[in-house]
Amino acid sequence: MQNTQQPVLRDIVLVGGGHSHVGVLRRFGMKPAPGIRLTLICRDTHTPYSGMLPGYVAGHYAYDDVHIDLRRLAEFAGARFLRTEATGIDRAGQQVICSDRPAIPYDRLSINIGSTPKLSNTGGAADHAVAVKPIHRFNDRWLALLERVRSTPGPMRIAVVGGGAGGVELLLAMQHRLRSELKALKQNPDLLAFALFTRGRTVLPTHAPHVQRRFARVLGERGVAVHCNAEVTGVDATGLTTVDGQHHHADEVVWVTRAGGAPWLRDTGLALDDSGFIQVTDTLQTVTDPNVFAAGDIASMVNHPREKAGVFAVRQGRPLARNLRLSLEDREPQQYRPQRHWLALISTGDQYAVASRGPFGAEGAALWRWKDWIDRRFMARFNELPAMEEPARRGPRSRVALEGEEAKQAISAVAMRCGGCGAKVGASTLSRALGALQPVDREDVLIGLHAPDDAAVVRVPPGKAMVHTVDFFRAFIDDPYIFGQIAANHALGDIFAMGAEAQTATAVATVPQGLESKVEDTVYQMMAGALEILNDADCALVGGHTGEGQELALGFAINGLIDDQADHIMRKGGMQPGNVLILTKPIGTGTLFAAHARLATRGRWIDEALRSMRHSNRLAAQCLHRQGATACTDLTGFGLLGHLVEMTRPSEVDATLTLSALPVLEGAEETVAAGILSSLQPANVRLRRAIRHAETVLDHPRYPLVFDPQTAGGLLASVPAEQADACVRELKDLGYPHTAIIGQVEPQGDALEPVQLKP
Known part of the structure; x- marks a missing residue:
């Protein structure tokens, strides 16, 4: 990632993962533009290269051979990847409307979504x-x-x-x-x-x-x-x-007939041709709005009409990237003239191809091999990304054109910043960001965000005890909305693990300094994601603190309620011999995100990990309580082994884990095998002294994963053996498909090590 202390001054938003936009991402990755942030909005993580699709169908290529990993490419480019679907554009407010999340602001917008069948x-x-x-x-x-x-x-x-x-x-x-x-x-x-x-x-x-x-x-x-x-x-x-x-x-x-533009484009006010494609000038800017660009099949060049062919989308990547930069530097965009004739290599399914270029043509197996070489070389540009050197923290000066108040804010953002209360985010910025959010209402919240004061006041109902917990960590993904969801989910985990219900949350956030509009949107996106999770848990956000920092970070102090009878509290120390160990989510988030930062994962692996991290433990905890769980904890930074040891010691029992039974996120075994581990892993590995006869499993591919730190991980519970199968079935029915019995609890033996690992 191209992280520097240069604040974000302008946003380029790319809608669609077409051939032109992958070219834009690669060019910005090779030559970053200080002060310009790229955001890619796309429904799919892996985008196919149309030239190789027939070869994939014919069986000559595997899935990954013909798909570009957009999440990985965006990471290389220092761009945010938002996996969602654009459904409209608010050009007056300069925002992209999305199907399942808040709108995304832009300064320049580019559309490369291909065509839609009619x-x-x-x-x-x-x-x-x-x-x-x-x-x-x-x-x-x-x-x-x-x-x-x-x-x-x-x-x-x-x-x-x-x-x-x-x-x-x-x-x-x-x-x-x-x-x-x-x-x-x-x-x-x-x-x-x-x-x-x-x-x-x-x-x-x-x-x-x-x-x-x-x-x-x-x-x-x-x-x-x-x-x-x-x-x-x-x-x-x-x-x-x-x-x-x-x-x-x-x-x-x-x-496979000729398609047209997406229906939602008709409501944007952009000029469209008879087929619904966006009309653009020679600079690839729309004829309607110079802040909006379009390329690939979705674009119709007014002065140079051409057939819809992938070659044009590929070749528009370079001029599109150049003109997006120039337009933000207040410089004149350059004209692009597409070629009149192009070579088409059309395959016949059996590694044989026909060449067509104007009046000329040829055919043969050699032409297919040539096409195969061209296609593989093209894909290598996006899937075999060069290693990037760590940029200077300060970075080169931005060439983005600013005036007036924005210029003053930009100077302030890179100047020496105040500490103490001077590091708080401005009240007007914060009030605008939070003004559209609607925390859930609870009758037991006497003073909260609905009537802000110096502190929140909350009633504790009769017969209830308070449960307190706090969690805080820096962002590990560039999407503030998803990060907000995961941070809230992670903080709620301790409450659910003890069998409590969440009552209130107080947020603590740090946001990188920059233009007020950019800071405001970051706070809004992050808290909107968090609030979705908190509201779903009927947990009222009652206040918080937001300050400036070098990196985006978020945490919550959560208050929960539980019956004040001790037997209603699920604790770590209640494991009993004869119980079985149940884990509700797969492990592997630590190694996967360490590998993601090194461009060593596949996007679909990260997609699955994010889905797991956004999945609440609330229903799982309720199920475990109904099924008579005697002890429970949520998996977080100490990893599976660390949290299991925390349970065995106060319970005065031993435990056996079966490595082959562990639910594991896709890709995690591959990344640990490559030696890519979380920065917290070495500290967790010190707990190997708690493993009896560890030498017997050192070579097992899942052995390193018992030390892998988890973010928003699943619940580890000790359940009576006679209830175990019913418990697993119910958990799977509730939407925890990876739930598994991973071991058993045994009487404490003479050995000092409380945990044994079996293959």
Whole structure:
């Protein structure tokens, strides 16, 4: 990450993970722009390279071969990655509206979301056809079809709608893969029948006649039924109907026709063409708003109309990155003129390709190998990222153009800052940030944020005792909203682990200094995420303190309520011999985020870890209490072994863990095997003296994970053996799918070491 003391002065927000935006991210990663913060908003963590998709379908590439890891690329670029879906733009307020989180402010906005299939124009297509875009949905259906052919081979007819290069290439790739699967099963590949439907008079209408003839020959040789002048007017569960009224049976209908712009763009006020694509000038700025850029398939260059092809999106990455920088430096953006002709290498499914460039063309296996080399070299630019040197803490001077009050704020942000109360975030900034937040109301909160005072006043109901805890840590991800959720969830863990209900929370936050508008948004995003978790737990946010610091950090002092009868409190020291140990969440967050900072993870591993960390322990704790748990704790910084030792000592028992039974986050075994460990791991490893005969498991791949520090980890509980299976079933039904029995509690033996590990 490109972290320096340079404050954020301007925000570039990239909506969509298309080919142009991955180019922008890489260029900013190689040459950071001080004072400019990039934010990528995308629904998917892994974005496919369209040029290799047919090869993936044909079985020539694995999933990771054809996908760019956006979370990893954003980390390399020093950009925030927000995994969410943009659903609109408030251009007056300069904000991107998102589907499941607060709006994201921008100074410059770029849109590279590709195209959206127009299934609604054909009756039944939206319900019964599989659109090739968005590709993640197509991939799910494709994998299901693949499994269907493998498990129940039989007669099947597959129809592809769309006679352009994309439709023809995809059909031939599907045919090659599915026939190969049947051959491997010693089944007749002729059980599969393929048909292509196009409203044009020929296939590949935008290519030269000799290319059309080549593919007409290939389709004929492969036994594909080609229906030209056959516009599809309806799709149902049994097949499709063409314009002549004829119904064609099909078990699967794949839609690869020309698409249009996303429907939500119509409400942005941006000028769109007849297909719903955003009209842009030669600088890739929209004709409507110079602060909004667009590139790739979603953009329509007014002065240089071109066919929708991936080559243009790729080549727009460089001028887009350059003009985004220039526009924030108050310099004139440069014009970009796309090429008139380009080389298309169209595969035929079987590692054979046809070249098409204007009137010229060729074909052969050598062309496929050339295409494979080009594609792999392109992917390597984004998946084999160069190691970046640690930048100077101060960093070079920003070239962002500022005037008036903003210029004064920028100077103040890099000057010597005050300590003490002078380091507090300004009252007006804080009040604006928190003004839109609505903490849950509780009758037992007498004075809180609804009527702020010097301190909160809270009533303790009769028969209840207070439970107090506090947690605080610095941010480990660049998304303040998600960080706020995790920080709140982590702080609530101790309350739930003791069987208490959360009552109130007081926040303590530090925020990097900068322009007031940027500080305000950071506080708002972070506290909005935290409040979502607190409100869900019926925990009232009653106050807090926000100050300046070098890094974003957040913590909470939580008050909880519990029946004042001692037998209602779940403590660490209640383990009993004969009990079994149950863990409700997988472990591995420490090593995964250490590896993420080194660009050594996959984005989907981090996605899964974040989902786990955002998952509340509240329902799990209630279940464990109902099932008679005798002891419980939440896993945090001391790791599984450290917290287990904390339970065995006061309980005066021993415990055995089965390493193979541990639920582990995807990727954690790979990262610890690579020697990538949390900075807290060495301190935790000192507890190995609590392990009996540790030498017998030193080589086990999961051994290092028992020391791995967890953030917002699961609950570790001691449950009577007769209740264990029912407890696990209930926990899984409640949404804790990784819950597992990981060991048992034993009488205290003569050995000094209380814990034994088994493979």
